[in-house]
Amino acid sequence: MDGNFNKPERLTKLQVDLLNDFQRDFPLCPRPYEKIAELLGVAEAEVIAHFQQLTEQKYISRLGAVVTPHKAGWSTLAALSVPEGELEEIAEMINACPGVNHNYERSHEFNLWFVITGADQQTVETTLVEIEAATGYDVLNLPLVEAYQLDLGFPIKWH
């Protein structure tokens, strides 16, 4: 990733540091926000307030864990080929299903892609069958076979 993005007007250096520096190895101590505050030379309350604001403004999806696929439950990447005119309606139907956590339009004949997670493989595959029945389209089911690199975060280094 090149990271050469224009800095969005509203972000301060502190906010950029909060977004960039704690994507991995978030402090595991009783007061992690105080620890981050010490590292950045600000007050704990300021760190908490900024994380709150960055979350409300959708810069942060959440503070937490990215779980390795198939280590805690089951997940799959699935796709449908849907006529353009039906795309939004079908995306809504899929979003209403349990365990759907990413759902994107993509530039391909298979134009709707989503991830489903669940407690186990059977739960996820039952949902896929329900999606096929509800939408009338076949689902491409592409569970992970092998991970060569996992989600390591997004560097944000503004120039």
Next chain:
Amino acid sequence: MALNLHDKALITAIEDGLPLVSQPYEAVGNMIGLSETAVIERLENLIATGVISRFGVVVNHRRVGYRANAMVVWDIPDDYVADAGRSLAELPFVSLSYQRPRRLPDWPYNLFCMIHGREHAAVESLIKDAARSADLENVPRAVLFSGRQFKQRGAKYSSGAVMEQRHA
């Protein structure tokens, strides 16, 4: 590695995010009947054993400026897919490198990676660099840029984990 019920309950308890309070691990522990120390130790263990691949700020990549997001898929002979997957993973601009099954005849591609950037043209150029670096220039590939985002949120493993915890 099989997860025990406390680990599942812990992953479920933080799937919407760590609470924004002074002692968040204590708050999570209160939700699931674990001490603050136990929550911290279990998280350390889940990270050390690779169940949690990353623990920290999960940014919304579109909102922070990565607006051109390409899923690049490759049709690689099975004997070479691991080497190719590792070569792609070494490139700093590649995030995620996964082998997935082919579904012939509809879907011939068995290696998936993500390349994110600010603009399509820059990402197209990175994809060419990736093909050159990983010696995949003659391998069939497709590039799927993301368009509308209908949903993005953290994974939910909850139904099973919560129910098992209740029956514990």
